[in-house]
Amino acid sequence: MARVVVDVMLKPEILDPQGQAVANALPRLGVSDVASVRIGRRVEIEFEGEADLERAREIADKLLANPVIENFQVKVES
Amino acid sequence: MARVVVDVMLKPEILDPQGQAVANALPRLGVSDVASVRIGRRVEIEFEGEADLERAREIADKLLANPVIENFQVKVES
Known part of the structure; x- marks a missing residue:
């Protein structure tokens, strides 16, 4: 088993009311x-076998992030 | 400026329907x-000055995570 982490954040120019409320x-x-x-x-x-960064990037792009307002980063976690 | 990242995840024994939907x-x-x-x-x-992990942990504990169903991890990001 191998874990890939996808961090999805609003783009810097997009307002984040939830974060603002915490602040x-x-x-x-x-x-x-x-x-x-x-x-x-x-x-x-x-992942069941090896971590597949390329595949994770595709999943993030198609299912996890909205490219209009969000950026994402993909990394393997040990 | 220094950035502290708090990762808040559901405890492993708690069902995650949103993740399940993606899967x-x-x-x-x-x-x-x-x-x-x-x-x-x-x-x-x-943080405006130095990263304050202890302070970030307190913020996570009081504002960001629900300790009944969630765990959190705090780390400094360079």
Whole structure:
């Protein structure tokens, strides 16, 4: 079994209200040194045999990310 | 600026219907060697000064993760 992780994040120019809501709540926790919070998705794909990065990239492109507003990164995790 | 990443995933014993839906769609893409897909959240916290892991852990614990059904991992990203 080998695990490939796909990190899907909103593009930097796209507003992230969910992350903004977390950032706005931080002062109530006494946190004042956070500049920004961005929230995306982490997808763990477990391959039966070897990790297949090319295949994972295809899955991300077709099923996991919206290319209009999101970027993704694919990496093998040990 | 320093970035801390919080990965929030459902505990292994908790069903993940969203990941299951992606896994079920894979055969239609011609992918048959994926054993499982799990979908969680990736939160990027940008600190103004140095990365503060202890602080990020506190934020994750209080705001980002539901400890009943989720685990989280905190790491500094360069």
